[in-house]
Amino acid sequence: MGCRNVEEFSCLNRIEEGTYGVVYRAKDKKTGEIVALKRLKMEKEKEGFPITSLREINTLLKAQHPNIVTVREIVVGSNMDKIYIVMDYVEHDLKSLMETMKQPFLVGETKTLLIQLLRAVQHLHDNWILHRDLKTSNLLLSHKGILKVGDFGLAREYGSPLKPYTPIVVTLWYRAPELLLGVKEYSTHIDLWSVGCIFAEFLTMKPLWSGKSEIDQLNKIFKDLGTPSERIWPGYNELPAVKKCTFAEYPYNNLRSRFGAYLSDLGFELLNKFLTYCPSKRITAEDALKHEFFRESPQPVDPSMFPTWPAKSEQTTTRVKRGSSPRPPEGGLGYAQQLAEDGDIEPGLGFHFNTSQQGVSAKGAGFNLKF
Secondary structure, eight states: OOOEEGGGEEEEEEEEEETTEEEEEEEETTTOOEEEEEEEOOSSOBTTBOHHHHHHHHHHHHOOOTTBOOEEEEEEOTTSOOEEEEEEOOSEEHHHHHHHOSSOOOHHHHHHHHHHHHHHHHHHHHTTEEOOOOOGGGEEEOTTSOEEEOOOTTOEEOOSSOOOOOSOOSOGGGOOHHHHTTOOSOOTHHHHHHHHHHHHHHHHSSOSOOOSSHHHHHHHHHHHHOOOOTTTSTTGGGSTTTTTEEEOOOOSOOGGGGTGGGSOHHHHHHHHHHTOSSGGGSOOHHHHHTOGGGTSSSOOOOGGGSOOOOOGGGSSSOEETTTTSOOOOOOOTTSTTSOGGGTTSOOOOOSOOOOSSTTOOOEETTEEEOO
């Protein structure tokens, strides 16, 4: 059976614009159901179709789960020049929602959100899928309290043994230190670091570390967690950026002071397990779901008991995901040369040091470059 035409839907309003497409709230003329229509950007094509869009569709079809956005069908424009993904409509994204909330989530609500996120991440990893761009603006929340992971534009399947991938993935504020330091062989651990950043954001209602560049992001992380060393992160001294930089020495983990009594000792223990420097020592989604934090009082609330908020997505204004947070990665120097399957994204500025001039040195906040 062929794809339906987009004319079979009534567009109600445009609700979101991201790097890889525009999302509309629409009504199915046949059933009367409200859906989300994501129009895929077609300018970066490979044999007539953008490879990021192919990857997103393929991943979503393989990753069906109650806490992952549901793809209903693919529809086309009148001239077959526009492609749309039809998805379940979900009222909120968590970033926009938290910007309007006067009070933070209760601890029990935070636990419920985190459990749902971890279930989705575990399902992805069990099916050999890396999301590679987990952040609050990519987490949707329904009026029934159901969290769904969305935006799979950077997601990809992985295998064993690991292959080299581009390190320029994950929006800067949620990017794991191994990526910031130039590692090309990575796995599920990068998603769990992002989960830790999101967990902290649920508690404080603001990003944990909002760096302006890769170096600034690393420096903010090191100030809170202490500067890593070979002792706590075997292989640290051999990381690409560590060979080119000398970072300021911050000897202690000061993260606890950011949360006070609002986060219990067990909660902080779990947060630290997400934000562990050494990727192989970082907690998995499966193990995180078993953590005692979820069993101590207050208990996770039933999703149906979540409060409801007016849905921004039902208003006529467009939500542009770029907002005040950094854009998702669009490449880096050498990005196009990584692997063909990662090569369709337009290059931008990534983590790179020019070593063509020997003897040149440079300094910045918290670091020295070594040439």
